[in-house]
Amino acid sequence: MAESNTINVDEGVDLPSQSKISQSEEEYEKLFNSLNGVLFPGGGANLTSSGYAKAASVFYRLALKANDQGDFFPVWGTCLGFEELTYLTSGELILTATNTSNVSLPLDFMPDAKDSRLFKNVPEDVLKALATEPITVNSHHWSVSVKVPEFSDIRADL
Structure with missing residues (x-):
């Protein structure tokens, strides 16, 4: 099996x-x-x-x-x-049009991601794989640009 x-x-x-x-x-x-x-x-x-x-x-x-x-x-x-x-x-x-349909990508973590509620208990090897290997499925028509000032407000709530 x-x-x-x-x-x-x-x-x-x-x-x-x-x-x-x-x-x-x-x-x-x-x-x-x-x-x-x-x-x-x-x-x-x-x-x-x-x-x-x-x-x-x-x-x-x-x-x-x-x-x-x-x-x-x-x-x-x-x-x-x-x-x-x-x-x-x-x-x-604040969304930006994007075309990332059927794309596998690594995550680009923000500097304080490891201390966030979402990621603080994730094992280091999993974080490394997420950051270096194209293992996340992405199929988006819209995204939030990290260049948008309000992005930091959204990120702070994770």
Whole structure:
């Protein structure tokens, strides 16, 4: 039997909840209070005026409040979700058009990445592989340039 290179992200965590984008703010708050983190998935939606944007804004605001009060509440954005987080963090549309479809690349870590919540417990050999080998899958139409001043605000929240 071949060894699996995948990890089930739901192992050891609560079952996921799904939020409908047409709920009231009170319904979002009730759902938020039953969660221990939020994932903003990919897809296609307007970052400023869609139901997705409204729901993300409520969960983002509540997550910031929880974290400010010492209640660690992780927020993850994948693809559209990350784009939404850039907008919610900066208050601006700061994305840059890019064409990195079906490209494997090494990561270009910022100097303080090893001390971040995301990477501080990652084994050194894994960090080295991520930084030197083309093992990350990239399929993007939009990116955040490190030259955009708001990038440091987004990076600081990792």
